[in-house]
Amino acid sequence: MTISISIRKMTDGDLQEADRIMRLAFGTFLGLPDPMAFMGDADYIQTRYHFDPSGALVAEADGRIAGSCILMNWGSVGILGPLTVRPDLWDRGVARHLLEASMSIFERWQVKHAGLFTFSQSARHIYLYQKFGFWPGFLTAIMSKPVTGTIKQREHDESKTNQDSLSWSTCSKLSSSEKTSLLSRCAELTNDIYPGLNLQKEIESVENQHLGDTVLLQNGGGELAGIAICHCGPRTEAGSGNCYVKFGAAKFGQRSFEYFGCLLDACESFARSKGLSNLIAGVNTGRRSAYRMLLEKRFHTQIQGVAMHRPDEQGYDTPDKYVLDDWR
């Protein structure tokens, strides 16, 4: 039986039902005994809708919400997800309609590289996204480690020049004028990783929605050496007890390796300062050196999936890029 599907922008009034469908769809696909238990008290729909409502779509069939899709604007990079459809309507073309409308939004945003995370074992998922020009790349590992009791903040080493000492602080400690300058310094840092990559909206969203904080790593010369946008606890993308690095990056260049290690330690210290017991970070395995560093620091993979790219290029999933994100 054919159904009539229409696509429109998500509104505040859709949030509860979109969230219910998101949990039910993933929980059903994963075969959870209680599908609605998917993600516990973590949240994707509200936080991403409020990140930018212009990137949130719902599908309607017969006057009821049939599914939703949310897009995130990271400058020249666009991230797609979550895309979910009510299980009683699977294989009726709802996702196809949502994806068609999503591609128009990416065009309007002039996204150069779009990406998503999906189930690598699912031929159905890969097929669906390939129809829209996304091609599978490397696996992405979503990793975690318990937050330990020892202080990991890099201690000042007197044998090094002032230029070499690294310290960290957080965005919430800055004055409003310092924040404005920080956003442009962050944009420079990410632009060196991938032209036009800009996380300004994520940083602002974390602050405006009180989701966590942004960890800032600085070298002795006052340069920004790394950033990590962190969600903390329930009703964020982290969930109770967790600090989740939504996006993190070390400054690209000769000292990336060192900066990245310090950034990971700073995130752990930050998590501990917030009373959180678990640090979660995703890394694409094509960013080989970054992935290796997480393994060395005793992160363990909890979930793995595949990154899909549109167009069929690596973007910043290359061995020399020290970036944390998972595109879920």
Ligand SMILES: CC(C)(COP(=O)(O)OP(=O)(O)OC[C@H]1O[C@@H](n2cnc3c(N)ncnc32)[C@H](O)[C@@H]1OP(=O)(O)O)[C@@H](O)C(=O)NCCC(=O)NCCS
């Ligand atoms: C994945 C999901 C969004 C798809 O939604 P949907 O509305 O059922 O998708 P559509 O009907 O638009 O498209 C499904 C396509 O897969 C095809 N398909 C189904 N089974 C397949 C298989 N085993 N192998 C290849 N293709 C398959 C269908 O034929 C259809 O393609 P067609 O339109 O060319 O015929 C939905 O199943 C869902 O919500 N799953 C749980 C959450 C999830 O996994 N979200 C995506 C996370 S990345």
